Amino acid sequence: MRHGWQGVTLKLLGGRDFTFTVRSNELVSEHLRRLRFGDGGMLGVTGVHPTMWVRLWFERAGRPHQRGYTLVDPDPETGTFDMEFTLHSGPAGDWARGARPGDTIHATVQGTAFTPPDPPPARLLVVGDPASRPAINSLLESMPSTPARIWFESPDPARERGIPRHGAPDREVVHVPRRDGGAHLVRTVRSELPGHLCPASYVWIACDTVTTRTLAAFVRKELGVPGERLHALGYWRAT
Ligand SMILES: Cc1cc2nc3c(=O)[nH]c(=O)nc-3n(C[C@H](O)[C@H](O)[C@H](O)COP(=O)(O)OP(=O)(O)OC[C@H]3O[C@@H](n4cnc5c(N)ncnc54)[C@H](O)[C@@H]3O)c2cc1C
Structure with a gap:
């Protein structure tokens, strides 16, 4: 999928692209799905930090739509992480409802930096x-x-x-x-x-x-x- 002008802008800002593969898709509740992904080599390149998130690319009517999602339990050793999708009626929610093991999704990592508060918060x-x-x-x-x-x-x-x-x-x-x-x-x-x-x-x-x-x-x-x-x-x- 081409990522349009947003993808070009993210590239100029140093965004890095990866392809994730769905490993499993669990219906946690009517409103929530938890998906496990293979990271396509991302965690070895980016490392992991608290609140880390990525931009996923979804396609609807032939156009790219970018949405932020947060990594849950990222494990650089196995190259896996989960994501929890609260379900809405948009491209991301629709994709999460239907995703099956083996499906792939493009991701761009840009803007996720986390600066730990210094001094540590009380x-x-x-x-x-x-x-x-x-x-x-x-x-x-x-x-x-x-x-x-x-x-x-x-x-x-x-x-x-x-x-x-x-x-x-x-x-x-x-x-x-x-x-x-x-x-x-x-x-x-x-x-x-x-x-x-x-x-x-x-x-x-x-x-x-x-x-x-x-x-x-x-x-x-x-x-x-x-x-x-x-x-x-x-x-x-x-x-
Ligand atoms: C840094 C970052 C990290 C994020 N991490 C996660 C995450 O881990 N899990 C997660 O579920 N979401 C996360 N989000 C939020 C997610 O990207 C948005 O909710 C996104 O808009 C959902 O896309 P969609 O295509 O399903 O719906 P859209 O096409 O964006 O919207 C469809 C309809 O649903 C409504 N809607 C969209 N999102 C919400 C919402 N959160 N609550 C209520 N109504 C909504 C819209 O107003 C619209 O009416 C994150 C966002 C950012 C910026």
Whole structure:
């Protein structure tokens, strides 16, 4: 598949291309599939870091569509990793529903860099949703003894388990129902997060693009958190 102008731009930015092969495809729930992949040599070249993600290329109506997905349990020795697809009605979700062992998918690695907070955080303050659940778990597992509070937005909090993936002391999850296109999450975080902030906090935000932008501006401009103590990246676009 050709990757169009986005692929050309990523190449100019140093993007590296790989082809992954589906090893298995498990239906975890009505809304979630977990796929295992062979890495096409990627992990040996790129190494592995917390919250690592890649851009996968899907085809629809003859056009390329690029979507970000996070590596789960990457293993450079076996050249394998999993991905967890929360299912939507777009090219990525449709592909994940039908993928079979032996199917291949193109990927580009660009923009995934992770800079560990320095000094290490005394507390993690995390805002996310099902799209960023794999990244949140990876972040929490990379700092196993750091206390964390996680505001986790989802359409149906009753169905959300597995965050954090492994139990650890001092990890509190606040389940926030998605209402008003993310505005309820914004109100909740605005009222609660300041009470948990300390000078050595690290704030990590990954929700829909508008919510992420709004909360990042709040944390940076109104709370005065310096850029190196804040990571914010929109994970999906609400339409
Ligand atoms: C760095 C990064 C890492 C990511 N890692 C993961 C991951 O590991 N697992 C994962 O499931 N997603 C992950 N995402 C999010 C994923 O790329 C998007 O959700 C993507 O838009 C899904 O593509 P699609 O083709 O299925 O749907 P699209 O064609 O993008 O959208 C179809 C419809 O579904 C809606 N929609 C899309 N995504 C979501 C969502 N997350 N929640 C609610 N509605 C949505 C859209 O608004 C639209 O109406 C990541 C994104 C980034 C940027």
